[in-house]
Amino acid sequence: xxxxxxxxxxxxxxxxxxxxxxxxxxxxxxxxxxxxxxxxxxxxxxxxxxxxxxxxxxxxxxxxxxxxxxxxxxxxxxxxxxxxxxxxxxxxxxxxxxxxxxxxxxxxxxxxxxxxxxxxxxxxxxxxxxxxxxxxxxxxxxxxxxxxxxxxxxxxxxxxxxxxxxxxxxxxxxxxxxxxxxxxxxxxxxxxxxxxxxxxxxxxxxxxxxxxxxxxxxxxxxxxxxxxxxxxxxxxxxxxxxxxxxxxxxxxxxxxxxxxxxxxxxxxxxxxxxxxxxxxxxxxxxxxxxxxxxxxxxxxxxxxxxxxxxxxxxxxxxxxxxxxxxxxxxxxxxxxxxxxxxxxxxxxxxxxxxxxxxxxxxxxxxxxxxxxxxxxxxxxxxxxxxxxxxxxxxxxxxxxxxxxxxxxxxxxxxxxxxxxxxxx
Amino acid sequence: xxxxxxxxxxxxxxxxxxxxxxxxxxxxxxxxxxxxxxxxxxxxxxxxxxxxxxxxxxxxxxxxxxxxxxxxxxxxxxxxxxxxxxxxxxxxxxxxxxxxxxxxxxxxxxxxxxxxxxxxxxxxxxxxxxxxxxxxxxxxxxxxxxxxxxxxxxxxxxxxxxxxxxxxxxxxxxxxxxxxxxxxxxxxxxxxxxxxxxxxxxxxxxxxxxxxxxxxxxxxxxxxxxxxxxxxxxxxxxxxxxxxxxxxxxxxxxxxxxxxxxxxxxxxxxxxxx
Amino acid sequence: xxxxxxxxxxxxxxxxxxxxxxxxxxxxxxxxxxxxxxxxxxxxxxxxxxxxxxxxxxxxxxxxxxxxxxxxxxxxxxxxxxxxxxxxxxxxxxxxxxxxxxxxxxxxxxxxxxxxxxxxxxxxxxxxxxxxxxxxxxxxxxxxxxxxxxxxxxxxxxxxxxxxxxxxxxxxxxxxxxxxxxxxxxxxxxxxxxxxxxxxxxxxxxxxxxxxxxxxxxxxxxxxxxxxxxxxxxxxxxxxxxxxxxxxxxxxxxxxxxxxxxxxxxxxxxxxxxxxxxxxxxxxxxxxxxxxxxxxxxxx
Numbered sequence: 001x002x003x004x005x006x007x008x009x010x011x012x013x014x015x016x017x018x019x020x021x022x023x024x025x026x027x028x029x030x031x032x033x034x035x036x037x038x039x040x041x042x043x044x045x046x047x048x049x050x051x052x053x054x055x056x057x058x059x060x061x062x063x064x065x066x067x068x069x070x071x072x073x074x075x076x077x078x079x080x081x082x083x084x085x086x087x088x089x090x091x092x093x094x095x096x097x098x099x100x101x102x103x104x105x106x107x108x109x110x111x112x113x114x115x116x117x118x119x120x121x122x123x124x125x126x127x128x129x130x131x132x133x134x135x136x137x138x139x140x141x142x143x144x145x146x147x148x149x150x151x152x153x154x155x156x157x158x159x160x161x162x163x164x165x166x167x168x169x170x171x172x173x174x175x176x177x178x179x180x181x182x183x184x185x186x187x188x189x190x191x192x193x194x195x196x197x198x199x200x201x202x203x204x205x206x207x208x209x210x211x212x213x214x215x216x217x218x219x220x221x222x223x224x225x226x227x228x229x230x231x232x233x234x235x236x237x238x239x240x241x242x243x244x245x246x247x248x249x250x251x252x253x254x255x256x257x258x259x260x261x262x263x264x265x266x267x268x269x270x271x272x273x274x275x276x277x278x279x280x281x282x283x284x285x286x287x288x289x290x291x292x293x294x295x296x297x298x299x300x301x302x303x304x305x306x307x308x309x310x311x312x313x314x315x316x317x318x319x320x321x322x323x324x325x326x327x328x329x330x331x332x333x334x335x336x337x338x339x340x341x342x343x344x345x346x347x348x349x350x351x352x353x354x355x356x357x358x359x360x361x362x363x364x365x366x367x368x369x370x371x372x373x374x375x376x377x378x379x380x381x382x383x384x385x386x387x388x389x390x391x392x393x394x395x396x397x398x399x400x401x402x403x404x405x406x407x408x409x410x411x412x413x414x415x416x417x418x419x420x421x422x423x424x
Numbered sequence: 425x426x427x428x429x430x431x432x433x434x435x436x437x438x439x440x441x442x443x444x445x446x447x448x449x450x451x452x453x454x455x456x457x458x459x460x461x462x463x464x465x466x467x468x469x470x471x472x473x474x475x476x477x478x479x480x481x482x483x484x485x486x487x488x489x490x491x492x493x494x495x496x497x498x499x500x501x502x503x504x505x506x507x508x509x510x511x512x513x514x515x516x517x518x519x520x521x522x523x524x525x526x527x528x529x530x531x532x533x534x535x536x537x538x539x540x541x542x543x544x545x546x547x548x549x550x551x552x553x554x555x556x557x558x559x560x561x562x563x564x565x566x567x568x569x570x571x572x573x574x575x576x577x578x579x580x581x582x583x584x585x586x587x588x589x590x591x592x593x594x595x596x597x598x599x600x601x602x603x604x605x606x607x608x609x610x611x612x613x614x615x616x617x618x619x620x621x622x623x624x625x626x627x628x629x630x631x632x633x634x635x636x637x638x639x640x641x642x643x644x645x646x647x648x649x650x651x652x653x654x655x656x657x658x659x660x661x662x663x664x665x666x667x668x669x670x671x672x673x674x675x676x677x678x679x680x681x682x683x684x685x686x687x688x689x690x691x692x693x694x695x696x697x698x
Numbered sequence: 699x700x701x702x703x704x705x706x707x708x709x710x711x712x713x714x715x716x717x718x719x720x721x722x723x724x725x726x727x728x729x730x731x732x733x734x735x736x737x738x739x740x741x742x743x744x745x746x747x748x749x750x751x752x753x754x755x756x757x758x759x760x761x762x763x764x765x766x767x768x769x770x771x772x773x774x775x776x777x778x779x780x781x782x783x784x785x786x787x788x789x790x791x792x793x794x795x796x797x798x799x800x801x802x803x804x805x806x807x808x809x810x811x812x813x814x815x816x817x818x819x820x821x822x823x824x825x826x827x828x829x830x831x832x833x834x835x836x837x838x839x840x841x842x843x844x845x846x847x848x849x850x851x852x853x854x855x856x857x858x859x860x861x862x863x864x865x866x867x868x869x870x871x872x873x874x875x876x877x878x879x880x881x882x883x884x885x886x887x888x889x890x891x892x893x894x895x896x897x898x899x900x901x902x903x904x905x906x907x908x909x910x911x912x913x914x915x916x917x918x919x920x921x922x923x924x925x926x927x928x929x930x931x932x933x934x935x936x937x938x939x940x941x942x943x944x945x946x947x948x949x950x951x952x953x954x955x956x957x958x959x960x961x962x963x964x965x966x967x968x969x970x971x972x973x974x975x976x977x978x979x980x981x982x983x984x985x986x987x988x989x990x991x992x993x994x995x996x997x998x
Contacts (some may be wrong), residue, residue: 059642062653064946068637068965072550075751076559078640096752189950245840373748377967385773388950410767414747418756432807439802443817446875449832450820452843456835465841515723522716534727537735539984541936543957544977545734547970548741552734568730571723601715630825632939637965648827652943655831662835669828680823684816692887 029080081309092373100305120366133302135340148279149256158283185255191383197223213408231391247271298366457667480667493650504569512575564638582616619690742975748968764975777959800885819879862952888922
């Protein structure tokens with residue numbers, strides 16, 4: 001055992017020796033999520049060539065544990081100098097004072113200009129009229145639809161208004177005359193469509209400086225009742241598990257309309273081939289009134305700088321580099337992530353692509369979800385939960401929204417306390 | 425001695441069926457890891473690769489940093505094992521052969537605290553290690569593993585059968601406590617130490633959540649953390665994930681097979697007596 | 699156990715060596731286990747949240763509020779229900795599987811004992827993350843081995859991990875596969891302690907296998923069964939890694955367990971105070987469960 005002890009001590013020394021090592025050029029730590037983390041390193045040699053004194057160390061953070069990872073990193077002062085954040089996470093990291101105010105950087109910058117971004121997207125990074133993140137790539141939701149089925153149902157265009165959406169859905173259901181086929185797919189484990197409909201109807205989701213739930217407001221209630229009507233009238237399937245594979249289901253006419261983002265374009269192209277190749281299309285979302293197109297969600301990822309970084313200027317240089325039109329286009333080619341800078345959208349690839357043109361139109365009308373730290377929890381754990389209860393008719397619309405507000409008020413208790421405290 | 429009576433045949437048949445169930449996942453893991461991209465995702469499933477390939481493995485070593493992950497796993501598992509063996513056996517020795525007030529009470533408290541789920545301690549421990557500045561170092565894994573109640577319990581259980589006369593004789597010969605510990609106690613409890621070593625090694629090797637939270641840099645990841653990373657980013661490459669899984673469990677299986685006799689013996693001894 | 703039965707006394711200098719021997723482990727356990735447990739307990743009476751990570755002044759004592767809130771929280775009840783479902787189903791099934799395997803392996807008629815024993819034990823030692831990857835694939839609705847196997851019996855494909863009805867059974871099956879070997883070894887040891895003469899005597903009196911099992915094996919194995927029962931209960935109530943890796947608690951929260959809910963509240967939404975309260979409710983449940991088992995056996 002004596003020996004064992006000695007070995008243990010030697011081990012400790014070995015470990016200590018391994019722990020530290022420093023490099024000469026300025027090391028810039030950069031974390032990116034998932035596939036972005038994997039592919040972004042292919043763009044960086046050019047940056048390092050332009051800036052020989054900077055060495056970028058990229059680390060890939062898996063999406064599934066990204067939130068845990070980033071906040072534990074914050075708690076232990078291990079956040080990298082520059083990192084990717086889903087744009088709805090920006091408020092959370094701002095509330096922790098973890099990210100740098102970028103207003104001055106933007107003001108001085110010759111390459112990054114607010115006017116080169118979609119206003120709705122840019123706005124998601126603005127808190128108290130200060131910018132904290134620069135959009136890196138963007139997404140939003142549009143309507144995927146089977147044009148052949150719509151034609152069969154007697155419509156030569158996608159729905160432009162809510163009423164038209166409902167009418168088309170009823171006609172599709174009638175034409176297909178199959179109780180196992182539905183008009184539209186609105187899975188209750190995706191909060192986005194429910195929130196989009198509310199935002200379109202000008203609902204204020206949270207009230208009193210975002211400190212109380214306001215889902216029982218007439219505007220949201222109307223929208224929520226409208227969308228859950230599709231489930232109740234069997235125009236949309238109820239269980240999400242009935243659809244194992246959305247691509248297969250879309251191909252099999254299980255549903256003919258689906259609200260989703262740009263990430264699905266590639267796979268739908270792969271699944272709907274040959275005779276079905278031209279049988280589907282995407283369109284901007286319908287609107288409650290005649291003002292087509294209706295609003296959608298401002299999604300995507302932003303780049304932010306760690307407020308405690310010692311190499312903020314270098315970090316900003318990297319953000320500027322990644323925001324160049326040329327680099328954004330290369331990134332699109334690698335990953336199909338839609339570029340955040342509008343100048344990239346003027347490139348021929350974009351102008352000539354029928355799908356991308358639709359996204360461009362939709363990006364001109366996107367809205368942000370409430371910009372508070374607790375939003376993620378509200379959306380993922382609460383809205384989905386009560387949407388599920390409503391479509392399964394466990395609760396009525398009124399009951400579900402009242403319960404939702406009650407839960408949200410509980411979640412926002414701390415926020416109210418902080419607001420009170422800061423006022424004093 | 426194979427007899428053709430129905431009973432033994434039935435018995436052995438049943439055992440073979442259970443074996444098929446327990447081993448199939450492993451066999452398929454190995455088989456799929458040698459398949460070409462996409463060959464594991466077919467219907468009906470392929471049981472053996474059409475074309476034997478090691479591309480998945482070479483991808484792991486060239487494109488991904490699996491060597492580093494492996495090294496981390498080894499360093500951590502071995503350090504935790506060695507240190508905790510030392511600490512646990514010393515404590516067990518004290519609990520067994522020393523007399524002091526409240527000994528039984530202390531031991532009961534320790535034992536009953538084993539039902540506290542370890543996840544309870546995660547956040548306070550995390551904040552503590554953060555204050556100590558050891559997050560993202562090997563110490564973040566080693567420190568919480570320095571000693572554990574289960575280990576002390578197991579050794580004490582095993583060593584209860586050692587006759588006191590052995591120690592008395594040494595004492596009369598003028599041996600110090602430390603000499604008695606190294607010369608008599610440790611050699612006698614060797615079998616249970618082997619068991620415990622395996623337990624600790626495997627526990628540390630297989631642990632997932634704690635390293636996921638405390639080791640933030642990719643260069644610090646252990647194999648399971650690297651695997652979960654692979655799982656969320658390469659879920660469309662099952663063959664690659666299978667190869668990673670094989671590499672993750674291979675060392676454990678080798679260690680286990682090499683020492684399984686002592687392991688199972690020790691396990692039996694430790695558990696039944698209470 | 700009475701300590702006075704030890705004849706051996708540590709004698710001179712005992713205090714010094716006692717401290718040397720005992721303190722490293724005790725200190726480590728005290729500092730890195732008991733203090734965190736106590737801190738978590740205190741935390742459960744506060745509203746420790748993400749804001750507290752930025753500034754400790756943002757913590758307030760809120761008394762029993764977290765515990766009251768739990769009673770009103772439907773997700774907590776879902777998690778509780780799922781956990782009980784898991785423990786009540788997987789627990790007995792796993793013990794029955796272990797006992798069956800142990801009896802089969804203890805039979806004199808069995809060939810290749812050590813091979814069988816080894817293969818049954820292999821799942822216990824292997825890394826959960828790695829085997830979860832394989833199991834996820836075995837459960838794959840289109841390409842999985844399980845659905846392929848079932849198709850021979852005319853059963854149409856089941857989306858094991860995607861269907862709220864089947865996800866928990868799938869987790870249970872995998873958990874039993876992963877754990878039964880451990881209890882099996884303990885049962886084998888227990889069986890070895892039963893004197894052979896008892897069976898021989900029973901055979902002379904003409905007892906059949908079932909009688910022998912019912913009147914000799916089961917009663918004499920009772921202490922082992924109790925031990926196995928308690929460790930299985932403790933382990934299974936802490937269900938976490940399987941659903942975390944395989945289903946993330948879904949679909950429709952059908953595999954959300956208490957520990958996972960605790961983890962989610964704590965490390966995903968950073969409601970650490972609330973999360974700590976969940977942990978202590980779980981602790982109380984496990985504690986009560988163990989006591990009930992002990993009492994039940996004593997009354998037998």
